[in-house]
Structures are given as structure tokens and as C-alpha cells.
Amino acid sequence: MTRTIRVLLADDQDLVRGGLAALLALEDDLDVVAQVGRGDEVLAAVREHRPDVALIDIEMPGADGIDVTRQITSALLGCRCLIVTTFGRPGYLRRAMDAGASGFVVKDTPSDRLAQMVRQVAAGQHVLDPQLAADSLAGGIDPLTERERDVLRAAAAGGSIRAIAETVHLSPGTVRNHLSSAIGKTDTQNRYEAARAAQQRGWL
Template structure:
């Protein structure tokens, strides 16, 4: 049996995935999580083989969960299952240590097969997203530019953004200017939204 954890903050979605995987004779859902920061403890407590994680969860997002799993040296393989099929998310998830990336509208039989393939050591990525990710290219933003744009998504004034990322207002303006140039946008709001929509934040 392949021991599976399902982590998704939407109880209805999580329940549906658990039910569908439970119909498979070789898959056993041994743990569920509604928050990203619950996952690591559950993985070790339940000796999980494959963890299905959503991208956007409270506590810790799915990509950070993958990064934490990798840093902890856990043998569990991570399969990101998300509504947010953005090319940038695919690249970030794989760089963080995920073994696979599929979208939630994947048919149940394909999702179960993706779990088996990930458990077998394969890397599984939704075909359309993989192609889009290659076309889109790598995230051009530096880590600091990503931090600043993330803070700017709220529409807060420069002074507030600067305080939240612990930088001077002048440095924040420089990072925003660079990010706007890289995203070919004319305002910080456009730059932040452009980056978010591509999964770069």
C-alpha cells in the first residue's frame, strides 16, 4: 500500500480527493491537513509515502512545504495538486523539491496514477503546464524584488512596504523600478499583479 497525506485548506476539495483516492486498492490516505504548517509533523507521525499538497494554504504554502520537506531530508515524495495552474508555480515547486505538479481538474484515475508514478520515483508534471513553463522561461525577479512586489500587492504606500520588508524607502523604489522594467509594466500594481499571475510570487 502507498501511504498518502492530503493537504488542502478547502475541506470540500480535500474530502473529495480523499474519497477518490480511497477507492483505489493500493492507495491508503492515512492523514489529512487543512494548513501547511501541520504537514511536516503528520508526515513523520504517519510514515507517509506521498504527500499531496495545495499551493495556497494558511500557515505555510505548498511550495514552502515542499522546501521544508527537502530541508528536513524526509523520504516522503511531494505531489502538488492545485487550482492555480501557473507556469511559475511549476518551476518554483520543482525547485523546492516537489516530485510532481498537477491541477485539480485532473481526472481521478490520472491523479491516482500520478501518485503511483511519484511514489515509483518518477517526476510527473501536467503536460500543458510543462510546455507553458518552458515558453514562459525562468522567473526574472530577484528574491528581494519578489519580497517587495509581494508586499506591494496590498496597495500599501511605499513607507509601509519598506517597513514590512525591512528596507529603506529608496531601496524599495529601486526594487520596484527594476521589477517594473523586467515585467514590462508601468506601475507597481501592474508589476505585482503580472508577477502573481505568472506564479512568480
């Protein structure tokens, strides 16, 4: 008898989440046991429903999917994470795998292929969108430090150096140093361009 794989869906778009649930429900061996729409609800839902595989979007309110993946893998709950996202950025793939994800695919993956990926992840395998994997290798490693990422995230919201410094709890001089370094690493002209470039590459 085929083992039923318990699946949790985490996506902030009701239509996408419902569509995924309907598609996976067509598979005899897959059972969607929970659906959540916020990143900060996922860990509790995993603890409650004990899924084998969690399909997780990246951009959600409350907490992003990469942080959620790190929480789940750190909690050792026996749930493997498969990132399913609209944002197929090479930097996201690298960060997701570093966080402990077992796979990374984009949302336009055919439903039969997605179902097979869920089975592979449940079996302990790793699955990656092949084009994203190739792009990630070609794109190089994220050169930013964690502090530089913090400063760029604050810079993306606008505001003065002093406002950024207050947000990240650093001195204005230290913020300027981090921004200067990040601008150099992203080969851009100013902090706004650096933040945008880092976001586009999936580094933030």
C-alpha cells in the same frame, strides 16, 4: 503482494480534501493516512504519519504549498511531494520543482490518472501536467530576485513606499530601486501592475 502506498492530503478546502480522499480510497494500493487543512501543519503530520507521498495544494493558510514542499524535502523524511492545485500557473510549476516537488498537476486531472501519478511519484518518478510543462517552457524563467519578490508582495497589499520599506526592513530608496527593476522586468507601468503581473505568472 502489492505494496500499499501511504498518502497524506494537504488542502485548505474541506470539500476538495474529502473528495480526493474518497477517490483515492477506491484504489486498493493507496491508503490516505492523514489529512490537514493548513500549510503549517503539514511537516508535523508527515513526521507523525510517515506517508510515502504528500498531495499538497499551493494556496493554504499558515504556509504555501511550495514552502511546505521545501520543508519536507529538506527534512529528508522519505516523503515525496506531488503538487495538486487549482492554480496551473507556469511560474508555480518552476518554483515547485525547484523546491523539490516530484510532480505538479491541476485538480481537474481525472481520478484514475491522479492515482497513477501517485504511484509513479512513490516509485521515484517525476510527473508533470503536459500542458503546464509546455507553458512553463514557453513562459521563460522568472527574472525577479528574491528581494524584488518581497517588495512586490508588500506592494500588492497597498500602502506607501515607506510602509513597504518598513514591512521588508529596507530603506525607502532601496525599495524604490527594487520596484523600478521589477516594473521593468514585468513590462508594466507601476508597482501595482507589476505585483499583479508577477502573481498571474506564478512568480510570487
